Amino acid sequence: MIPQRLTRTIDAVARRLGRSSAALHDQVQDFGSDTHPWFLGAEERGNPDTRIAAWTVGNRVTTLVHGKPYFAALADALAVAGDGDLVMFTDWRGDPEQFLTDDGVTVEDALADVAGRGGVVKGMVWRSHIETLGFTGPKNRKLALKLEEAGGEVILDQRVLALGSHHQKFVVIRYRDADRSDLAFVGGIDLARARRDDADHFGDPVSRPFPPEYGEIPAWHDIQVQIEGPAVRDVEDVFRERWEDPAALSRLPWHAIPDAIRGATREPSDLPEQLPASDPAGSCAIQLLRTYPRRRPAYPFATKGERSTARAYAKALRRARRLIYVEDQYLWSVDVAEVFAAALRRAPELRLIIVVPKHLDDDSAITIPSALLGHSAALDVIRDAGADRVLVLDLENDRGIPVYVHSKVCIVDDVWAAVGSDNFNRRSWTHDSELTAAIVDDEKDPREPTDPSGLGDGARVFARDFRLELLREHLGRDVGDDDDLVDPASCFDTVAAHADRLDAWHKNPSGGPRPAGRLRRHDIDVPPVWQQRLASVAYRLFVDPDGRPIGMRFRKKF
Numbered sequence: 001m002i003p004q005r006l007t008r009t010i011d012a013v014a015r016r017l018g019r020s021s022a023a024l025h026d027q028v029q030d031f032g033s034d035t036h037p038w039f040l041g042a043e044e045r046g047n048p049d050t051r052i053a054a055w056t057v058g059n060r061v062t063t064l065v066h067g068k069p070y071f072a073a074l075a076d077a078l079a080v081a082g083d084g085d086l087v088m089f090t091d092w093r094g095d096p097e098q099f100l101t102d103d104g105v106t107v108e109d110a111l112a113d114v115a116g117r118g119g120v121v122k123g124m125v126w127r128s129h130i131e132t133l134g135f136t137g138p139k140n141r142k143l144a145l146k147l148e149e150a151g152g153e154v155i156l157d158q159r160v161l162a163l164g165s166h167h168q169k170f171v172v173i174r175y176r177d178a179d180r181s182d183l184a185f186v187g188g189i190d191l192a193r194a195r196r197d198d199a200d201h202f203g204d205p206v207s208r209p210f211p212p213e214y215g216e217i218p219a220w221h222d223i224q225v226q227i228e229g230p231a232v233r234d235v236e237d238v239f240r241e242r243w244e245d246p247a248a249l250s251r252l253p254w255h256a257i258p259d260a261i262r263g264a265t266r267e268p269s270d271l272p273e274q275l276p277a278s279d280p281a282g283s284c285a286i287q288l289l290r291t292y293p294r295r296r297p298a299y300p301f302a303t304k305g306e307r308s309t310a311r312a313y314a315k316a317l318r319r320a321r322r323l324i325y326v327e328d329q330y331l332w333s334v335d336v337a338e339v340f341a342a343a344l345r346r347a348p349e350l351r352l353i354i355v356v357p358k359h360l361d362d363d364s365a366i367t368i369p370s371a372l373l374g375h376s377a378a379l380d381v382i383r384d385a386g387a388d389r390v391l392v393l394d395l396e397n398d399r400g401i402p403v404y405v406h407s408k409v410c411i412v413d414d415v416w417a418a419v420g421s422d423n424f425n426r427r428s429w430t431h432d433s434e435l436t437a438a439i440v441d442d443e444k445d446p447r448e449p450t451d452p453s454g455l456g457d458g459a460r461v462f463a464r465d466f467r468l469e470l471l472r473e474h475l476g477r478d479v480g481d482d483d484d485l486v487d488p489a490s491c492f493d494t495v496a497a498h499a500d501r502l503d504a505w506h507k508n509p510s511g512g513p514r515p516a517g518r519l520r521r522h523d524i525d526v527p528p529v530w531q532q533r534l535a536s537v538a539y540r541l542f543v544d545p546d547g548r549p550i551g552m553r554f555r556k557k558f
Contacts (some may be wrong), residue, residue, distance in 0.1 A: 036054075036055065036285075036287075036440075037319065037455075037457070038315070038316055038319065038415060038416045038438075038440050038457075039054065039055045039285070039287045039312070039315075039438065039440070040054070040287065040289075040308055040311055040312050040315060041054060042054045044311060044315070045306070045308045045311070046304075046306065046307060046308065046311065047292075047301075047302050047304070047305075047306040047308065049299075049300065049301050049302055049303050050237075050241065050290075050301050050302065050306070051237055051241070051301070052234045052237045052238060052241075052288055053230075053234055054287065055285055055286060055287035055288075055438075056229070056230040056231045056234060056277075056285065056286055057230070057280070057284075057285045057442070058229050058230055058279075058280025058281065058282065058283075058284075059227055059228065059229030059230060059231045059280070059281060059282050059284045059285070059286045060227070060228040060229055060281040060282025060283075060284065061225050061226070061227055061282065061284045061286070061437075061439055061441075061462060062225065062226040062228075063223065063225055063419075063466055063469060064185070064187075064223065064224045064225065064226055065199070065223050065469060065470065065473070066197055066198045066199060066220075066221065066222060066223075067189050067195035067196040067197055067198075067204065067220065067222055068196050068197060068198040069198065070185065070187075070189050070222075070224040071099075071100040071101065071195075071196050072100070072101060073185070073226055074100060074110070074171060074185060075100040075101050075105055075110055077173050077183050078110040078111065078113070078114055078173070079110070079113075080175075080180065081114045081117070081119045081173055081175065082114065082117030082118055082119050083117060083118030083119065083176070084118065084119070084176035085114070085119040085120070085173065085174065085175050085176055086119070086120045086122070086172075086173070086174040086271075086272055087111065087114050087119055087120065087121045087122070087171070087172070087173050088122045088123070088171070088172045088173075088236060088239045088243075089111075089122075089123045089124075089170065089171040089172070089191070090123070090124045090125070090166065090168045090169065090170055090239065090242070090435075091123070091124075091125045091126065091140070091143075091169060091190050091191050091192070092125075092126050092165060092166065092167045092168070092169060092190050092421075093125075093126070093128070093139065093140065093190045093191075093192040094107065094123075094125045094139065094140050094143040094144075094190065094191045094192060095107065095139050095143065095191065095192045095193045095206075096108035096139075096142055096143045096146050096147075097193075097206065098191060098192055098193050098195070098196065098206055099196060099206055100196075107143070107191045108143065108146050108147065108150075111123075111147055111150070111152060112146065112147060112149075112150030112151075112152070114152075115147070115150045115151035115152040116150060116151065120152075120272055121147060121150075121151070121152030121153070121154075122152065122153050122154070122239075122243065122268075122271065123143075123144070123147060123152065123153070123154035123155070124154070124155050124157045124166070124239070124242060124243065125140045125143060125144055125154060125155075125156055125157065125166075126140065126156075126157060126158070126160075126165050126166040126167070127140065127156040127157060127158035127249070127250055128140050128165070139192075140156060141156060143191075144156055153268070153269060155243075155249055155268050156249060156250070157242070157249055158249060158250035159242075159245055159247050159248075159249060159250075159295070159299075160293075160295070160432065160433065161293050161295060161431060161545075161547055163541075163542055163545060164293065164431050164432050164433075164545075164547070165432045165433075166242075166432070166433045167421050167422075167428065167432045167433055167434050168238070168421050168433050168434060168435040169186075169187060169188060169189060169190050169191075169224075169421050169435075170184060170185060170186045170187075170235055170238070170239075170421075170435055171183075171184070171185045172184045172185075172232060172235050172236045172239060174232070174236065174275055181228045181278070181281060182228065182232045182233075182275075182278045183226060183227065183228060183232065184226075184227040184231065184232040184235035184236070185224050185225070185226055185227070186224065186225055186227060186235060186419065186420060186435060186436075186437045187222070187223050187224030187225055187407075187408075187419050187420060187421070187437075188222055188223060188224070188329075188406055188407055188408045188419075188420065188421050189222045189223070189224045189406075192208075193206050193207060193208040194206070194207045194208045194210070194218060194220055195220055195222060195406075197219055197220040197221070197222075199473050200397070200398075201219035201220075201221065201397035201398075201403050201518075202217070202219065202397070203215070203217035203218050203219045203220065204217070204220060205217060210361060210404070211359055211360070211361065211362070213358070213359045213402055214359065214361075214401065214402055214404055215401045218404055219397050219401065219402075219403040219404065220403070220404050220406060221327075221395060221403050221404065221405045221406060221407055222406045222407050223327075223407040223408075223409055223419055224419070225419045225437060225439075227286065227437065228278065228281040228282065229278055229279070229280055229281040229282055229284075229286075230277040230278055230279075230280065231286040231288070231437070232277075232278045233274070233275075233276075233277040233278060234286075234288050235288065235435075236274065238288060238290065238435055240271060240274065241299075241300075241301035242301075242433075243268055243271060244268075244271075244300075245299060245300060245301070246300070247297050247299075249267075249268075283441055283442040283443045283461075284439050284440070284441050284442065284462055285439070285440045285441075285442065286437055286438065286439055287312065287437075287438045288435065288436070288437060288438075289308045289309040289312045289418070289420065289422075289434075289435070289436040289437075289438055290302075290306050290308055290309060290433070290434060290435055290436075291306065291307060291308075291309045291310070291422060291428060291429060291430065291431070291432060291433060291434040291547075292305050292306045292433055293305050293430060293431050293432075293547030293548075294547065294548070294549050304549070305430075305547065305548075305549070307429060307430060307548070307558045309420070309422045309428070309429055309434055309436050310336075310339075310429040310430070310558035311558055312418070312436075312438055313339060313410065313418070314339050314558065316410075316412050316416045316418075316438070317339055317340065317342070317343040317412065318343065318346070319412065319413070319415075319416075319453065319455060319457075320343045320347060320350055320412045320413055320453070321347045321349065321350055321413060321452070321453040321454060321455065322347075322349060322350060322351065322413050322452040322453055322488035322489070323350070323351050323352075323353070323412075323413060323414070323452065323488030323491060323492065324340070324343065324350065324351070324352045324353070324410065324411070324412050324413075325353050325409070325410070325411040325467050325470075325471075326352070326353065326354045326355065326409065326410050326411075326424070327354075327355045327356075327405055327407040327408070327409040327470070328354070328355075328356055328405070328407070328408055328409075328423055328424045329356070329357065329405060329406050329407070329408065329423050330356070330371070330375070330423040330424060330425045330428075331354060331356055331375065331378055331379070331423070331424045331425070332371055332374035332375035332377075332378050332424075332425050332544060333374055333378055333424065333425040333426040333427075333429075333544055334374070334377050334378055334381055335426050335429075335556065336378065336424045336425060336426065336429060337377075337378035337379070337381040337382050337424075338381060338556075340352060340382050340385075341381050341382055341384070341385035341386070342385075344382070344385040344386035344389060344390070345385050349489075350386075350389065351386075351389045351390075351391075351488060351489070351492040352382065352386055352389065352390045352391070353391045353393070353491075353492060353495055354382075354390070354391065354392045354393065354522075355393050355394065355395060355405055355474070355519070356392065356393075356394055356405055356522060357394060357395070357402070357403075357404050357405040357406075358394035358395070358396070358402040358520075358522065359402060359404075360372075361404055369538075370536075370538045370539035370542075370543040370544075371539070371543055371544075372524060372525070372526065373526075373536060373539055374425070374539050374543065374544055375524060376524055376526045378424075379392060379524075389492075391492065391495060391496055391499070391521075392521070392522040393495070393499055393519045393520060393521060393522050394519075394520055394522045395474065395518050395519060395520075396518050396520060397518060398476075398514075398518065400506070400514075403518070407419075408420055408421060408422055408423055408424075408436070409466075409470070411463050411466060411467045412463075413452045413453040413457070413459075413488070414445065414452055414459040414460060414463045414464040414467060414488075415440060415452075415453070415457045415458075415459065415460050415463055416438060416439070416440055416463065417438070417439045417440075417462060417463040417466055417467075418436050418437065418438045418439070419436065419437055419439070420434060420435055420436025420437060421434045421435055421436065422434040422435075422436050425544050426544045426545070426546050427543075427544050427545055427547075429558060430546050430547035430548045430558070431545050431546065431547030432547075439462055439463070440460060440462075440463075441460035441461050441462035441463065442460075443460065443461045443462075444458040444459065444460060444461070445458070445459040445460060445461045445464045445465075447459070447464070447486050448486070448487070449486075449487055449488075452487075452488050464486070467485075468482045468485055468486070471485050471491070471495065472485075473518075474495075474517065474518050474519050475494075475495070475498050475516065475517045475518075475519065476516035476517045476518065477516075495519065498515070498516070498517040498519055499517070499519045499520055499521050500521070501515040501517070502514075502515050502517055502518075502519065502520055503520055503521055506520070
């Protein structure tokens with residue numbers, strides 16, 4: 001039985017696409033209202049308290065690879081928002097002075113101008129830990145105060161576990177004018193310094209302190225997606241659920257007193273009445289995945305927490321047969337690595353490509369040994385399961401300087417694609433707040449192999465185009481130069497050969513011109529045993545904590 005809300009969406013999609021409503025109903029019914037082969041059913045999400053849909057259909061998804069294209073698209077969307085429109089955003093870090101455009105429009109300018117034109121601007125920025133620990137509390141507070149002065153409302157949200165964070169990074173724009181398409185931007189890019197890089201990877205001139213290995217202006221690889229269609233309202237619901245949480249924004253007196261002195265918002269006002277879901281705009285089904293820990297007082301929208309991100313990856317990887325492509329900032333948890341290892345053991349033809357940063361973005365004496373400990377242990381688990389079917393790579397620009405990989409992407413068999421804020425570590429899957437969009441395009445890709453997994457799903461246009469877009473950039477290819485990348489087997493071999501050629505050139509740069517491409521095999525210096533033992537406690541407690549209930553930890557379940 002298809003729920004009434006989904007039935008209305010299916011009818012609208014059929015009208016928009018010029019297809020038979022009955023045929024589209026049959027297609028969705030084949031999946032079953034709660035048994036989509038790639039998505040979690042409502043019960044599988046494990047959170048009956050949320051109001052977001054299990055998934056929606058009829059969405060258009062546009063990839064915005066790198067901060068520069070994302071910020072340009074966001075600036076354009078904000079520039080036409082005004083009287084009666086609603087802008088909502090969340091951030092882990094927000095820098096008011098960060099440029100969105102080449103002509104100098106900043107984050108503060110763009111959002112304040114919306115409020116100045118009569119638009120409603122609401123924001124939630126993580127309160128952040130103290131600056132002496134390397135965090136950005138003062139900048140987040142400055143953004144909140146600046147936008148409050150302009151007529152918006154921004155709260156500093158510390159409704160998290162101890163040593164936890166709000167890590168979601170999204171923007172929702174609902175326009176009063178029905179002729180404008182409502183938008184949601186979801187992914188891993190903060191409205192912050194250093195993010196505005198592009199495919200050339202020369203870095204963002206508005207930078208931030210970074211380890212010296214990345215050069216004076218660090219290059220930054222990251223991804224956001226632009227969503228149009230019914231899923232926009234679901235992203236809005238994620239915002240509304242958090243905004244309406246009745247718990248105190250912070251119960252710490254050293255937060256409350258300074259807030260009172262500065263006049264910062266301590267109790268959020270009511271949000272405007274919510275508009276109906278947007279009309280269908282495309283062919284993509286979207287499921288929103290989240291992480292919330294079990295908290296006291298409980299989140300009203302997740303009284304026992306939510307770990308749908310972890311559960312969705314586990315479900316998707318159980319279907320993996322040919323190729324998993326991953327980009328991630330960390331990948332440093334054995335618990336997470338076991339999910340990938342299980343997929344590799346299950347499917348003997350499955351290959352895994354992972355792109356991670358060459359170096360951490362931290363030079364802390366505590367964080368580096370702890371993170372390297374977790375990272376090396378995770379890679380050992382994956383390599384033990386997949387051996388030569390696993391490629392772990394890092395990224396450099398054409399000048400040979402490492403590029404910091406901050407993206408969080410997973411593409412499985414050119415069918416299921418996920419882009420969000422969650423990293424492949426225990427913190428992101430259990431402890432902090434996260435938001436990821438899982439995407440399955442209804443449109444099948446005609447290029448061979450048309451059904452890589454052999455399960456009858458068929459390759460999908462969005463997932464395959466997305467994977468090829470990323471690999472063309474990393475391999476120095478032009479659009480259309482990807483015949484040897486379409487098939488998962490030849491793709492894996494091609495990527496490995498490119499990395500090997502570049503590694504060989506680095507060993508003997510005088511032997512000829514630098515080969516095309518930017519991918520290199522990833523090697524790390526494992527800390528000595530005595531340092532590993534000291535770091536293990538810090539790793540478990542501070543660097544990669546576990547937000548699951550005790551019973552789940554013992555059962556190693558999400």
